[in-house]
Amino acid sequence: MILRIKELKLRPDHTEQELTNEIQKILRLRGETPEYEIVRRSIDARKKPELYYVYTVDVTAANPRALLKRIHSNKVTLTEKREYAFPYDKKRMSSSAGAEGRTDSGTFPPVVVGSGPAGLFCALMLARAGLCPSCWSAGKPSRNVCAR
Numbered sequence: 399m400i401l402r403i404k405e406l407k408l409r410p411d412h413t414e415q416e417l418t419n420e421i422q423k424i425l426r427l428r429g430e431t432p433e434y435e436i437v438r439r440s441i442d443a444r445k446k447p448e449l450y451y452v453y454t455v456d457v458t459a460a461n462p463r464a465l466l467k468r469i470h471s472n473k474v475t476l477t478e479k480r481e482y483a484f485p486y487d488k489k490r491m492s493s494s495a496g497a498e499g500r501t502d503s504g505t506f507p508p509v510v511v512g513s514g515p516a517g518l519f520c521a522l523m524l525a526r527a528g529l530c531p532s533c534w535s536a537g538k539p540s541r542n543v544c545a546r
């Protein structure tokens with residue numbers, strides 16, 4: 399088990415030490431240097447011209463449960479480390495579409511509806527897997543995304 403800290407907000411010009419300090423403060427580590435991994439970093443531009451990085455970090459601790467008990471922060475949760483595994487096998491799937499639009503494996507290329515960040519990232523993962531997705535969205539037309 400690991401401790402996950404969400405909504406860690408820092409200015410874009412922050413140093414690595416400032417991020418470490420913030421983790422120490424939230425976990426009340428008092429001088430102990432935390433071992434952590436950044437699992438997400440987004441930009442909060444909702445209050446332009448003020449910009450912030452918003453981090454999610456996973457902290458490795460000897461006894462995460464005990465540490466969590468003495469912290470009173472809704473930013474911290476106990477979680478299990480899980481690696482994302484893309485559910486397609488690149489070797490089995492092919493990017494080349496046949497006359498009917500089918501791929502070599504006999505399936506149709508995937509269609510992603512919605513070209514927001516989630517749709518574009520989904521299309522990127524599918525394209526990297528060689529599945530030649532089409533991306534559709536309401537509003538202006540988006541370009542076909544393909545890994546060929």
Ligand SMILES: Cc1cc2nc3c(=O)[nH]c(=O)nc-3n(C[C@H](O)[C@H](O)[C@H](O)COP(=O)(O)OP(=O)(O)OC[C@H]3O[C@@H](n4cnc5c(N)ncnc54)[C@H](O)[C@@H]3O)c2cc1C
Nearest residue numbers: 440441442443444511512513514515516517534535536537
């Ligand atoms: C005012 C505002 C400010 C924000 N500022 C920030 C910020 O500074 N930082 C940050 O990280 N996040 C910010 N967010 C949040 C961020 O915009 C969302 O978290 C993010 O856009 C969600 O991405 P998504 O791909 O899931 O959905 P969306 O971005 O909503 O994308 C969905 C897309 O699918 C399309 N779509 C929906 N239905 C259909 C359909 N039936 N057929 C075809 N197309 C369809 C939509 O037109 C849209 O383009 C802000 C949100 C708002 C509203």
